[in-house]
Amino acid sequence: MKKIGLKDIANHVGVSVALVSYVLNGQAEEKQVGKEIAEKIRKTAEELNYRPNQLAKSLKTNKSNTIGLVVADINYRFSSGITRAIESEAKRSNYTVIFGSSNESKEKFHELVNVLINHQVDGLILVPVENSEPSIKALQKSEIPFVLIDRNFPSILANTILLDNYKAAYDSTVHLIRHGHKRIAFVNYQSKLTNLLERTRGYTAALKEHGIDHHHEWSPLIRSGHVESDMKKAIHDLTAVQKCDAIFFATDRLSIAGLKEIMKQKIRIPEDLSVFSFDESEAFELFSCPVSHARQPLEKMGKIAVTTLLDLINKDKVINQIFLPTEFVPGKSCREP
Amino acid sequence: MKKIGLKDIANHVGVSVALVSYVLNGQAEEKQVGKEIAEKIRKTAEELNYRPNQLAKSLKTNKSNTIGLVVADINYRFSSGITRAIESEAKRSNYTVIFGSSNESKEKFHELVNVLINHQVDGLILVPVENSEPSIKALQKSEIPFVLIDRNFPSILANTILLDNYKAAYDSTVHLIRHGHKRIAFVNYQSKLTNLLERTRGYTAALKEHGIDHHHEWSPLIRSGHVESDMKKAIHDLTAVQKCDAIFFATDRLSIAGLKEIMKQKIRIPEDLSVFSFDESEAFELFSCPVSHARQPLEKMGKIAVTTLLDLINKDKVINQIFLPTEFVPGKSCREP
């Protein structure tokens, strides 16, 4: 079946391509196209099953109606949630999403951004990875609109949609303090990502402001390549050696790894130990007790990322840093005060 | 910063655009471009930070190096796993993925397919939704290469990558029978999707071939909009009324909902009841005992989907239906024989 173009319709109806273009783009009124002709064009387009070539359109108008999205790993709950929100919001505005997963590699991240740019995306939504500052800085020079999401860099001023990680961690820690805990541990990844560092900062500040001495040993860092072994050691240290009575995990994956280890070591929640998680996980549904946690507003983040980006594309740019609050989801994993 | 095109480089170096095009597309040898000139062109392109306009290229060559992907819901473990595999395999072949999530709506599915086609994707990978046969049939007429994945329709003959759902369910049921179970329940969604129906068929056949009378009451159907309430009733019926001693859940989400309910009703696994799951879930990690299950080869499915599609795009090929086996992952959720 031959591809149908404007010309085919024009020939068929016996008019010029210009008219066909007007009509099919909803400019029939504006251009005062004859009613009958317009109707005939529409009908023929339908009959011939005309599909506009978006590439040609984009090439001409210099606008692809496409946004590029790079997430860290589509298998993360965070990524799939945000992707779903972004795709659906983009679609509402008639944009299509071109997609890539960097798998936390800065090389792949860089390459993906370039590929997306070559595909003439109108803008980018990026979850940057560690050490991707150079790519982002290069991007800034190119004047292509983009927004960062979830993560940022101190050295880069850009449109950013972030959680208020500091406050969320602070509040969560205070929650544990209110429950009467004094020896509160915080398990985080070893990482330079600001969102994670901010969580540590919030935790530390909460302890300090409530007159609790923070022991360095209470904040073990887990190496992402060695989660299982590091976590095993961490849980043992925190409970048996440091006698902590509460553990606050910095991410969902750490919570899962930690809770698994806690189960193995037959530590009872919340009798022996209180647990709080940053992020939620499907896995919590099958844990022996509901896990109290801070929930990320994925839907909202995705939606705001898109609207911010579209603003950037359509209007002129003001740099905007948006901090979203988490939602506190009470469970039964913290002992009663 | 003005956009740099081939012409700019040509002017800069003092040659024609053709030469620049040749060199930058690796045809320098073939076209016998002067070594020095070639080098100069490459250097200038680099300096000017030239980025090829993929749209123009595609328009001209009638090839976008882009594949469209429509999944049912990117939040499913299945979808994100398959998407990751597809994206990474596509990238290996220099293809980019344009993405959409149908959210199990046939209207959205149809629309997405059209949008992707308008974007001139070279081919499509689709996870069809219920009642999307008409869209698929229309697609077949258009001669755009596509492969279906995970789901198919009896009335449609197309390139398809499927699980061998029948065999996987059959084998899993036999596994339970071998463990000495006689009253084995199978909990599935109420759905017309063939992959789910095949699982029911496998289960039923296994019972029959092992001389076990199948009671209709042992196969409750859960309505996807009422999982919680339907599951509550189902679990109660199966255990208290039907006295089943094993339950086989047809999907990961059903397993989670079922296990949650089982926990609530204080039924012990595997002492009181054996449990087997089709699909795995992160959630199993925190269940009181490891759940035996059949694992889908997501990586492989994604990879094969891409290679099949690329074959279809590049050569012309016969219709191919590929059935992949699941992997049996033993847990401790089935009582010992």
Next chain:
DNA sequence: GTGAAAGCGCTAACAA
């Protein structure tokens, strides 16, 4: 009201 034609950035056949 309608049509002719330029040109978006690129490829590739053809000419020189």
Next chain:
DNA sequence: TTGTTAGCGCTTTCAC
């Protein structure tokens, strides 16, 4: 070896 040029399918200005 290198350059010229005709489009790919579409939008849009300008002329009629």
